[in-house]
Amino acid sequence: MNRRDFSKNVLLLGLGAQTGCTVNMSKVNIDLGNYYEEPAKKLPVRKFDVVVAGAGTAGVVAAIAAARQGAKTALIEVKGYPGGTVTEGGTALHSFYNLWKAFPGVKKRQVVRGIPQDIIDRLMKVDGTSGHAEMSKGYNYDSVCTCIDTELYKLVTFEMLVEAGVFVCVNTLVARAIMDGSRIRGVIVESRSGRETFYAKSFIDCTAYGDLSAYAGAEYTEPNDYPVVNSIGVANVNLETLHDFLAKHDAISQLARGMRSGKDNQIVRIQGTAAKLPGDFGAEAGKIGMSMVTTTVHDNYFMFIKLNFKMPVSPTNRDEVAKAELELRRRQFRAIELFREYIPGCEKAFIARTSPKLCIRRGRLIACDYDISHEDVIEGRHFDDEVMTYGFHDSAPRYQIKDGGTYGLPYRALRVAGIENLLAAGMLITSDHRAHMSTRNTVCCMGQGQATGTAAALCAQKNCGTRDLRYSDLRAALVKDGVYFES
Numbered sequence: 001m002n003r004r005d006f007s008k009n010v011l012l013l014g015l016g017a018q019t020g021c022t023v024n025m026s027k028v029n030i031d032l033g034n035y036y037e038e039p040a041k042k043l044p045v046r047k048f049d050v051v052v053a054g055a056g057t058a059g060v061v062a063a064i065a066a067a068r069q070g071a072k073t074a075l076i077e078v079k080g081y082p083g084g085t086v087t088e089g090g091t092a093l094h095s096f097y098n099l100w101k102a103f104p105g106v107k108k109r110q111v112v113r114g115i116p117q118d119i120i121d122r123l124m125k126v127d128g129t130s131g132h133a134e135m136s137k138g139y140n141y142d143s144v145c146t147c148i149d150t151e152l153y154k155l156v157t158f159e160m161l162v163e164a165g166v167f168v169c170v171n172t173l174v175a176r177a178i179m180d181g182s183r184i185r186g187v188i189v190e191s192r193s194g195r196e197t198f199y200a201k202s203f204i205d206c207t208a209y210g211d212l213s214a215y216a217g218a219e220y221t222e223p224n225d226y227p228v229v230n231s232i233g234v235a236n237v238n239l240e241t242l243h244d245f246l247a248k249h250d251a252i253s254q255l256a257r258g259m260r261s262g263k264d265n266q267i268v269r270i271q272g273t274a275a276k277l278p279g280d281f282g283a284e285a286g287k288i289g290m291s292m293v294t295t296t297v298h299d300n301y302f303m304f305i306k307l308n309f310k311m312p313v314s315p316t317n318r319d320e321v322a323k324a325e326l327e328l329r330r331r332q333f334r335a336i337e338l339f340r341e342y343i344p345g346c347e348k349a350f351i352a353r354t355s356p357k358l359c360i361r362r363g364r365l366i367a368c369d370y371d372i373s374h375e376d377v378i379e380g381r382h383f384d385d386e387v388m389t390y391g392f393h394d395s396a397p398r399y400q401i402k403d404g405g406t407y408g409l410p411y412r413a414l415r416v417a418g419i420e421n422l423l424a425a426g427m428l429i430t431s432d433h434r435a436h437m438s439t440r441n442t443v444c445c446m447g448q449g450q451a452t453g454t455a456a457a458l459c460a461q462k463n464c465g466t467r468d469l470r471y472s473d474l475r476a477a478l479v480k481d482g483v484y485f486e487s
């Protein structure tokens with residue numbers, strides 16, 4: 001079938017014709033209005049020191065950190081691999097560094113190290129990352145981004161987890177919490193091996209949506225303050241031709257060079273301003289919420305054209321999510337059509353991968369003992385119980401960290417309010433949208449992972465709740481494991 005026939009068939013199926021429109025799912029009445037009472041059942045029990053729910057950006061690091069502290073650690077992930085949104089949604093890892101460029105006289109320094117950097121070192125050995133690539137265009141505030149091979153990230157982190165001695169359960173869902181007052185006693189997990197109970201002394205919620213916290217009865221809200229996205233990997237493209245075309249139309253808004261296909265100083269991230277391009281490209285891209293951000297570590301391939309879609313209700317609503325999933329896949333198809341038609345270097349482009357499900361920047365927001373404010377972030381505040389430092393803001397240059405420095409993340413911001421032995425790490429903390437535009441970024445989530453994994457292991461060792469852990473012990477363990485603090 002040639003391309004024209006394919007497009008025609010897709011139009012006949014109604015896909016192309018409906019792109020950009022509201023999805024109409026068939027209306028089948030499935031609500032019987034009554035209930036089935038599930039019978040009680042005996043489940044096998046497994047015992048751990050630490051259970052981490054969700055093997056995503058934060059969870060992988062949390063589990064490695066807990067296991068490296070000597071804790072018997074289980075990591076439970078519903079998909080078949082570790083990695084989470086860092087391998088599915090984002091464009092590049094932001095940022096291991098402070099935003100020094102906008103502040104003359106301020107020095108570049110790496111402010112997130114430890115296990116997140118160990119992962120990058122391992123990826124470097126297998127050509128799985130651009131390395132820490134400096135932005136040379138557009139983002140004078142966004143000083144460094146780190147691009148990854150998303151498939152190698154899954155493999156490398158899986159291997160690191162196994163090497164650290166983590167009991168890794170993939171294709172396994174955390175389905176329920178078993179409570180003993182305000183303490184979590186265990187979780188019920190479901191896989192094709194059946195339903196099981198995992199008991200532990202300490203728990204970490206790294207599910208992004210805060211599933212475990214919600215099951216444990218923690219307070220939460222659902223702000224629904226971002227669009228959802230399904231990103232795509234696009235193959236059969238020529239990045240240099242794309243670059244020259246964008247340059248000709250003065251449409252390059254971001255550029256970074258780093259390692260690509262084994263060679264240094266190659267384009268690894270390029271963003272185009274669609275509105276500056278000739279023809280209908282800009283207008284058509286706007287209809288499908290497309291922003292031309294591309295990231296790569298391979299010749300002839302780039303990832304992550306973002307196709308934003310704002311859902312009318314929270315993405316915890318299964319049926320609304322189904323509509324969004326269909327709409328996003330229509331938008332992906334349309335995006336590729338636009339690239340082929342309008343962008344030199346992309347005439348024969350095709351979708352080589354999609355995210356397995358839509359990606360999200362925030363699902364549930366979990367109430368913690370402290371809520372990081374935007375002032376904390378932009379004033380560069382530090383705390384007497386901080387567990388990491390961070391220096392990036394996704395809304396820069398509008399919002400910067402004061403004087404190109406860092407702020408600290410306090411331990412109490414990672415303790416789930418009202419639950420004795422539950423910590424949280426990742427996109428699920430921080431209520432202020434502007435502050436969240438900093439704390440939700442991948443490298444911050446990874447740092448939170450190391451902090452919570454270490455704390456959970458120490459709590460298990462000392463048989464104490466998360467609020468009874470001595471900060472000096474936690475800090476000493478973090479420093480020993482390479483975490484950077486401003487002295």
Ligand SMILES: Cc1cc2nc3c(=O)[nH]c(=O)nc-3n(C[C@H](O)[C@H](O)[C@H](O)COP(=O)(O)OP(=O)(O)OC[C@H]3O[C@@H](n4cnc5c(N)ncnc54)[C@H](O)[C@@H]3O)c2cc1C
Nearest residue numbers: 054056057058078084085089090091094174208426427442
């Ligand atoms: C479109 C998009 C673009 C972005 N761009 C950037 C960017 O350019 N730079 C940047 O630094 N950041 C970016 N981000 C933000 C960043 O990627 C995320 O905030 C971060 O990766 C979130 O990490 P997390 O650990 O909280 O969640 P995740 O990485 O999503 O991990 C959650 C894991 O938990 C698993 N899980 C969920 N529920 C259960 C359950 N009940 N049982 C078992 N497992 C479960 C999931 O499958 C998943 O693997 C972007 C995000 C999106 C969506």
